[in-house]
Amino acid sequence: MAAAAHDSLTRARVRTAWLFLAPMLFVLAIVALWPLARTLLLSLTDASLGAAGTARFVGFENYLVKDDGAWYGLLADPLWWLALRNTLTFAFVSVAAEVVLGTLIALILNARFRFRGLMRAAVLVPWAIPTVVSAKMWAWMLHDQFGIVNDLLLRLGLIGAPLAWLADADLALWSVIAVDVWKTTPFVALLVLAALQMLPEDCYEAARVDGIHPAKVFFFVTLPLIRPALIVAVIFRFLDAMRVFDLVYVMTGNADATLTLSVHARQMLVDFQDAGSGSAASVLLFVVIALLSVLCLLAMRGEVLGRRQ
Amino acid sequence: MMALARALAFRLLVAVLLVYLLFPFYYAVLTSMKGGSAIFSVDYWPRQIDFSNYARIFSEQPFALNILNSVLVAFAVVALSLLLGLTAAFSLGRIRFRGRSALLFAVLAVSMFPQVAVLSGMFELVRAFGLFNSLLSLVFSYMIFTLPFTIWVLTSFMRELPREIEEAAIMDGAGPWTLIVRIFLPLLWPAMVTTGLLAFIVAWNEFLFALTFILSNEQRTVPVAIALITGGSEFELPWGGIMAASVTVTLPLIALVLVFQRRLVAGLTAGAVKG
Amino acid sequence: MAEVRLVGLRKSFGRTEVIHGIDLRVEDGEFVVFVGPSGCGKSTLLRLISGLEEATSGEIWIGGREVSQVPPAKRGVSMVFQSYALYPHMNVYRNIAFGLSLAGASRADLDARVRAVAEKLQIAELLERRPRELSGGQRQRVAIARAIVREPQVFLFDEPLSNLDAGLRADTRVEIARMHDELRATMIYVTHDQVEAMTLADRMVLLNDGRVEQVGPPAELYRQPRNLFVAGFLGSPRMNLLEVQSGEGGLLLPGGGSIAHSGELPRGQLTLGLRSEDLHPTSGEGVLRGEVTLVEELGETRLVHLRIGDGQSVIFRHRELPGPRPGDRIALDADPERALLFDGNGERL
Numbered sequence: 001m002a003a004a005a006h007d008s009l010t011r012a013r014v015r016t017a018w019l020f021l022a023p024m025l026f027v028l029a030i031v032a033l034w035p036l037a038r039t040l041l042l043s044l045t046d047a048s049l050g051a052a053g054t055a056r057f058v059g060f061e062n063y064l065v066k067d068d069g070a071w072y073g074l075l076a077d078p079l080w081w082l083a084l085r086n087t088l089t090f091a092f093v094s095v096a097a098e099v100v101l102g103t104l105i106a107l108i109l110n111a112r113f114r115f116r117g118l119m120r121a122a123v124l125v126p127w128a129i130p131t132v133v134s135a136k137m138w139a140w141m142l143h144d145q146f147g148i149v150n151d152l153l154l155r156l157g158l159i160g161a162p163l164a165w166l167a168d169a170d171l172a173l174w175s176v177i178a179v180d181v182w183k184t185t186p187f188v189a190l191l192v193l194a195a196l197q198m199l200p201e202d203c204y205e206a207a208r209v210d211g212i213h214p215a216k217v218f219f220f221v222t223l224p225l226i227r228p229a230l231i232v233a234v235i236f237r238f239l240d241a242m243r244v245f246d247l248v249y250v251m252t253g254n255a256d257a258t259l260t261l262s263v264h265a266r267q268m269l270v271d272f273q274d275a276g277s278g279s280a281a282s283v284l285l286f287v288v289i290a291l292l293s294v295l296c297l298l299a300m301r302g303e304v305l306g307r308r309q
Numbered sequence: 310m311m312a313l314a315r316a317l318a319f320r321l322l323v324a325v326l327l328v329y330l331l332f333p334f335y336y337a338v339l340t341s342m343k344g345g346s347a348i349f350s351v352d353y354w355p356r357q358i359d360f361s362n363y364a365r366i367f368s369e370q371p372f373a374l375n376i377l378n379s380v381l382v383a384f385a386v387v388a389l390s391l392l393l394g395l396t397a398a399f400s401l402g403r404i405r406f407r408g409r410s411a412l413l414f415a416v417l418a419v420s421m422f423p424q425v426a427v428l429s430g431m432f433e434l435v436r437a438f439g440l441f442n443s444l445l446s447l448v449f450s451y452m453i454f455t456l457p458f459t460i461w462v463l464t465s466f467m468r469e470l471p472r473e474i475e476e477a478a479i480m481d482g483a484g485p486w487t488l489i490v491r492i493f494l495p496l497l498w499p500a501m502v503t504t505g506l507l508a509f510i511v512a513w514n515e516f517l518f519a520l521t522f523i524l525s526n527e528q529r530t531v532p533v534a535i536a537l538i539t540g541g542s543e544f545e546l547p548w549g550g551i552m553a554a555s556v557t558v559t560l561p562l563i564a565l566v567l568v569f570q571r572r573l574v575a576g577l578t579a580g581a582v583k584g
Numbered sequence: 585m586a587e588v589r590l591v592g593l594r595k596s597f598g599r600t601e602v603i604h605g606i607d608l609r610v611e612d613g614e615f616v617v618f619v620g621p622s623g624c625g626k627s628t629l630l631r632l633i634s635g636l637e638e639a640t641s642g643e644i645w646i647g648g649r650e651v652s653q654v655p656p657a658k659r660g661v662s663m664v665f666q667s668y669a670l671y672p673h674m675n676v677y678r679n680i681a682f683g684l685s686l687a688g689a690s691r692a693d694l695d696a697r698v699r700a701v702a703e704k705l706q707i708a709e710l711l712e713r714r715p716r717e718l719s720g721g722q723r724q725r726v727a728i729a730r731a732i733v734r735e736p737q738v739f740l741f742d743e744p745l746s747n748l749d750a751g752l753r754a755d756t757r758v759e760i761a762r763m764h765d766e767l768r769a770t771m772i773y774v775t776h777d778q779v780e781a782m783t784l785a786d787r788m789v790l791l792n793d794g795r796v797e798q799v800g801p802p803a804e805l806y807r808q809p810r811n812l813f814v815a816g817f818l819g820s821p822r823m824n825l826l827e828v829q830s831g832e833g834g835l836l837l838p839g840g841g842s843i844a845h846s847g848e849l850p851r852g853q854l855t856l857g858l859r860s861e862d863l864h865p866t867s868g869e870g871v872l873r874g875e876v877t878l879v880e881e882l883g884e885t886r887l888v889h890l891r892i893g894d895g896q897s898v899i900f901r902h903r904e905l906p907g908p909r910p911g912d913r914i915a916l917d918a919d920p921e922r923a924l925l926f927d928g929n930g931e932r933l
């Protein structure tokens with residue numbers, strides 16, 4: 001009899017595990033898995049958001065279709081490619097700037113000086129401000145007629161006439177990037193600071209005793225040591241930046257110059273009520289991010305293996 | 310001489326950074342207190358202290374209601390994510406079973422979902438449940454953001470608790486629920502505060518779902534309300550009101566963040582570094 | 585009160601088996617100590633009895649009931665952990681009361697029992713404190729109080745003293761012995777410290793690599809070890825083990841001495857075991873002779889290391905004053921009745 005059920009206690013424990021996981025799994029399935037699956041499905045139809053039920057299966061027409069010798073669908077739409085380009089530009093430039101600036105701030109925060117407490121608190125302020133509020137604040141500061149940025153630059157003689165930071169197609173994307181950098185650098189700085197604080201003191205003592213120039217110490221000692229943390233921060237931020245929506249939408253709406261993949265997808269979905277194409281655009285964004293995630297994971301694994309050897 | 314120059318340069322750098330980080334919010338406060346036509350002139354220092362913008366956002370639109378909505382949603386989201394996160398973290402952190410790491414990975418993957426990718430599917434669900442234009446739709450949909458990191462952070466804290474304490478409780482006759490509520494919950498309090506705050510901030514700030522699933526002014530949450538503030542007429546600049554609203558909803562948040570500075574930073578970096 | 589019986593008990597973690605089939609009977613009210621080197625499976629065996637781990641096969645009987653599928657709290661056992669494992673967020677009172685309150689004891693009953701136990705363990709004035717406000721010794725008492733208050737049939741201790749400093753450890757050891765006398769409960773105690781094991785045990789169970797090497801009262805294991813492992817594990821300094829040749833009517837020792845032996849002996853190379861206290865200096869020929877290389881002064885006695893040739897040396901316990909000095913040449917006599925002989929497989933003859 002003992003041999004028959006000799007793991008009932010263990011099995012009960014595993015059952016408990018699943019029982020306690022069940023509510024969370026259920027909720028995640030409803031809020032993540034199911035909607036994603038529906039989006040996938042809708043992207044293969046010509047559904048409209050207002051009148052569901054009349055949807056017809058259209059295969060991959062929303063993505064790409066050849067009709068009468070001409071290509072149609074999102075992948076043939078220059079606007080989608082523009083959105084992709086804008087998104088990639090946004091992600092690359094803002095993350096690069098955030099990492100450089102964030103590391104600088106982290107280095108400062110890691111030094112000992114009088115106003116370190118103040119600085120530490122100040123860093124958290126942009127992070128704490130809701131994205132919509134940041135967007136509005138900066139939109140006002142960048143206002144073409146009454147904005148303080150134009151006023152300041154004019155006073156300093158850096159520009160001859162007020163610039164339309166958000167309306168000018170050449171400037172808008174850069175303005176939005178600048179605001180994102182302002183808002184998100186603190187997060188990167190905090191991650192880097194955490195890494196800096198885990199560094200062994202003795203490396204630095206040795207370097208100081210040897211009289212090595214601080215810049216050299218940074219590039220040859222500090223940077224390699226905080227590299228893993230930097231990589232994590234970059235991947236995290238990059239995948240996040242690829243999804244950018246609030247900031248762009250609030251600052252410049254659906255304007256072409258700043259159109260990102262998320263904004264574009266929402267526009268088709270909600271403004272045009274085109275659930276089919278909108279879902280297809282969403283799916284494409286999902287695929288782009290999934291691909292990038294896999295690439296990042298591979299890169300990270302390579303990094304880890306490289307370090308082991 | 311060199312040392313002095315270096316010290317000066319460092320101070321200058323710190324000063325510049327402080328201005329860069331803080332000026333935008335300072336300017337928002339400044340703008341929010343400009344009445345009438347003062348808005349048309351650029352000022353660097355406060356010239357007048359006028360609370361008419363603040364009075365207007367509460368009298369001319371349901372901003373108080375918007376704040377209440379945001380508070381309700383945020384608290385519900387925090388409570389629900391902590392409850393679900395804690396029970397899940399117990400399973401993921403304390404029990405060995407097959408598929409555990411795959412599950413953790415899947416949860417992490419959800420946190421990488423682009424929001425629009427679930428927008429149309431979620432929209433359907435919200436309508437199917439009859440939650441359109443209801444705050445419940447937001448509580449429910451925000452789980453997609455808050456659950457993954459809540460689970461990750463709580464699981465990693467849960468793993469670090471000593472095994473013998475749990476075993477002592479088991480010997481004392483504690484079942485899983487007693488273990489969670491009477492042993493782990495009190496020990497995980499700091500982690501709960503951190504994740505709860507992060508969830509609160511996420512729910513307080515969310516924009517896209519709130520914009521899409523809520524139709525009426527009275528049901529709106531704060532971010533959407535702010536984004537949709539317009540002037541009374543074509544020629545009136547709405548910026549005074551927008552800034553007043555912005556300052557109103559941001560000040561408590563900044564206070565919260567500063568009070569819980571250490572906890573938050575620990576939680577943020579734990580989530581990211583361990584993830 | 586209850587007896588504990590293990591039948592063919594095995595435990596694997598994944599593919600690795602760490603307990604290889606153990607049969608054991610612990611009598612009602614007995615104090616049994618599991619000893620053995622680190623990693624031999626003592627804790628695992630104890631955790632199998634407690635129910636914190638589940639056996640891969642075999643039976644566990646406590647008080648005439650097969651409990652291998654019974655949850656830990658329902659087995660009538662309580663456990664004292666090495667790290668004490670007190671609940672950090674509860675005060676001493678609630679630490680002790682937790683199990684009782686879960687079991688649904690009435691308030692009055694619970695209060696009376698907690699206070700009685702606290703009184704007995706002299707922690708009554710600490711009841712309001714949190715664990716972090718207690719010293720190591722006090723925490724240990726609370727842990728024991730928590731185990732006692734549930735009035736279990738069997739107490740399990742997993743190295744409960746190893747986090748205490750030496751003085752406190754000796755005191756607490758005495759106290760545990762007194763507690764056993766008083767409660768008359770069955771106790772199973774795990775330690776890697778042989779002094780603890782010898783002083784506390786009614787019977788010792790010496791484990792090695794997931795198997796029982798020998799079971800018996802401490803003196804029996806010490807005097808009549810079944811094999812070389814047991815002989816070498818118990819006793820400090822370690823038993824002297826010498827390569828000897830058995831020949832006509834006796835044993836040929838290194839350095840040319842010999843011991844007469846009457847019984848039947850296998851021919852060839854054997855191992856002779858002699859404890860340090862069974863060797864005595866003699867003015868005569870002796871059976872072992874050599875040069876003193878080191879003297880370890882212990883106060884009342886001293887340990888003398890003697891090189892006896894063939895690259896072998898022995899340690900003996902010297903009692904008289906003055907002690908020898910390095911370089912002295914000394915002859916030793918051995919107690920023939922105390923001498924142990926082991927065959928080529930390490931089994932005692």
Ligand SMILES: Nc1ncnc2c1ncn2[C@@H]1O[C@H](COP(=O)(O)OP(=O)(O)O)[C@@H](O)[C@H]1O
Pocket residue numbers: 597602620621622623624625626627628629
């Ligand atoms: N949970 C476990 N998983 C895998 N191996 C384990 C586990 N617990 C113990 N072991 C292994 O079982 C053996 C016995 O461990 P243990 O009972 O703790 O030894 P002791 O208490 O005698 O020092 C060791 O080799 C240990 O590595």
Ligand SMILES: [Mg+2]
Pocket residue numbers: 626627628743
């Ligand atoms: Mg052990």
